[in-house]
Amino acid sequence: MSIRTGHSMTSNNHVEPQQQQWLNQLLQRVASNQDKAAFAELFDWFAPKILAYGQQRLRSHGLARDLLQETMTSVWTKAHLYHADKGQVITWVFTVMRNQCFDMLRKVQHNREDCLGDDIWPLIDSREAVSDQLSNNEQIKQMMKYLGNLSSQQQQVVQGIYLRELTHQQLAQELGLPEGTVKSRLRLALAKLRSFMEKHHD
Amino acid sequence: MIKHHPSSTLIAAHAAGELSTALSSAISAHCELCDQCQQLRRDAESELAFAIFAEPATPASTTMFAELCHNITELPTAAAEVAQTSRYVCINNHNYRLPNALQHAKLQPWQRFGPISRMRFELEQTDGVRMSLLHMAAGGQIPHHTHQGQEFTLVLAGSFADEDGHYQQGDIILRNGQHQHSPQSDEGCLCLTVVDAPLHFTKGLSQVLNLFGQSLY
Numbered sequence: 001m002s003i004r005t006g007h008s009m010t011s012n013n014h015v016e017p018q019q020q021q022w023l024n025q026l027l028q029r030v031a032s033n034q035d036k037a038a039f040a041e042l043f044d045w046f047a048p049k050i051l052a053y054g055q056q057r058l059r060s061h062g063l064a065r066d067l068l069q070e071t072m073t074s075v076w077t078k079a080h081l082y083h084a085d086k087g088q089v090i091t092w093v094f095t096v097m098r099n100q101c102f103d104m105l106r107k108v109q110h111n112r113e114d115c116l117g118d119d120i121w122p123l124i125d126s127r128e129a130v131s132d133q134l135s136n137n138e139q140i141k142q143m144m145k146y147l148g149n150l151s152s153q154q155q156q157v158v159q160g161i162y163l164r165e166l167t168h169q170q171l172a173q174e175l176g177l178p179e180g181t182v183k184s185r186l187r188l189a190l191a192k193l194r195s196f197m198e199k200h201h202d
Numbered sequence: 203m204i205k206h207h208p209s210s211t212l213i214a215a216h217a218a219g220e221l222s223t224a225l226s227s228a229i230s231a232h233c234e235l236c237d238q239c240q241q242l243r244r245d246a247e248s249e250l251a252f253a254i255f256a257e258p259a260t261p262a263s264t265t266m267f268a269e270l271c272h273n274i275t276e277l278p279t280a281a282a283e284v285a286q287t288s289r290y291v292c293i294n295n296h297n298y299r300l301p302n303a304l305q306h307a308k309l310q311p312w313q314r315f316g317p318i319s320r321m322r323f324e325l326e327q328t329d330g331v332r333m334s335l336l337h338m339a340a341g342g343q344i345p346h347h348t349h350q351g352q353e354f355t356l357v358l359a360g361s362f363a364d365e366d367g368h369y370q371q372g373d374i375i376l377r378n379g380q381h382q383h384s385p386q387s388d389e390g391c392l393c394l395t396v397v398d399a400p401l402h403f404t405k406g407l408s409q410v411l412n413l414f415g416q417s418l419y
């Protein structure tokens with residue numbers, strides 16, 4: 001492996017080292033301070049490229065936009081899972097995007113609702129992460145107790161997905177909303193539930 | 203020591219997300235056990251990332267994007283904890299942890315065929331591709347057969363041997379129509395198999411198995 005083929009250097013696929021470092025710093029700022037300005041810069045840099053990739057793989061403007069939304073949402077919420085020593089920011093964003101796109105393709109082509117992308121290509125090294133599934137279920141039960149504290153709109157989505165076990169798509173149809181709205185409403189509702197729980201635990 | 207690896211072409215296609223769910227899962231499960239292929243996959247991902255993201259950027263900051271970007275940053279980051287799951291299958295009083303790739307894929311119940319047990323995954327139909335867990339009890343053997351399509355076998359635990367060699371945990375083997383083999387396992391083994399066509403039995407009475415051979419893998 002000591003012989004360098006220079007393969008990736010001779011092609012046009014070049015991102016300047018300074019640029020890589022800049023992207024790296026932006027993502028670190030997102031991970032450690034939830035820095036919105038840094039995220040906006042990342043967003044502007046990645047968005048057109050993600051759209052182009054989505055357009056090519058999914059062959060639809062709407063789906064490409066969904067891919068952009070889902071990918072950048074993961075970049076925002078999972079930035080803390082990125083480790084600079086494991087690779088470049090662009091490689092990490094690529095894996096996030098590819099996993100998301102894989103599940104979207106399965107859904108579009110085969111009507112599959114389950115998400116397997118993050119199982120097939122885990123974003124974290126399984127040898128590092130240990131988490132107890134049981135305590136996770138326990139947390140969900142407790143969350144349900146705090147359900148009444150949410151707005152009626154938020155209760156609606158949590159109940160639809162977790163109690164009636166509807167898919168995002170079914171619930172979106174029932175409520176006459178875009179699926180993306182249902183998803184973001186659900187995320188906000190779960191985050192709010194979590195903050196209630198944390199208050200009651202402290 | 204793993205001796206049988208997927209081809210680098212297959213790893214590159216896997217990294218690009220271009221393989222079927224079944225084959226992606228099998229390659230992923232191999233990479234989980236094989237540092238060498240895991241590194242190859244990382245290299246392929248890095249190359250793809252550079253190819254995709256090195257395109258000159260056309261500015262995207264329209265109002266729609268600004269709003270989308272803003273909405274995302276309203277989301278709390280703490281909400282995205284990644285739960286690591288451990289899913290086991292039990293056969294002959296032995297629990298096996300399934301690879302990461304198979305933590306949530308839907309499984310049917312075990313079906314027994316003598317010393318062989320099979321658990322089939324419920325996946326989307328892509329050109330007749332099937333994925334199963336196959337357990338051979340110690341001393342078990344599968345009668346002589348050939349494959350009408352391709353068959354990938356990944357050893358998850360234990361070992362087995364056929365006319366061509368001996369295979370241990372992590373080994374992934376590709377068989378096609380030209381191959382005739384009758385795998386057997388002295389110590390027992392659990393394998394993940396991906397086939398894209400049913401297998402075909404070739405010898406004596408075992409040809410009768412063709413009648414229900416469709417159902418083995």
Ligand SMILES: [Zn+2]
Nearest residue numbers: 207208236239
């Ligand atoms: Zn390997």
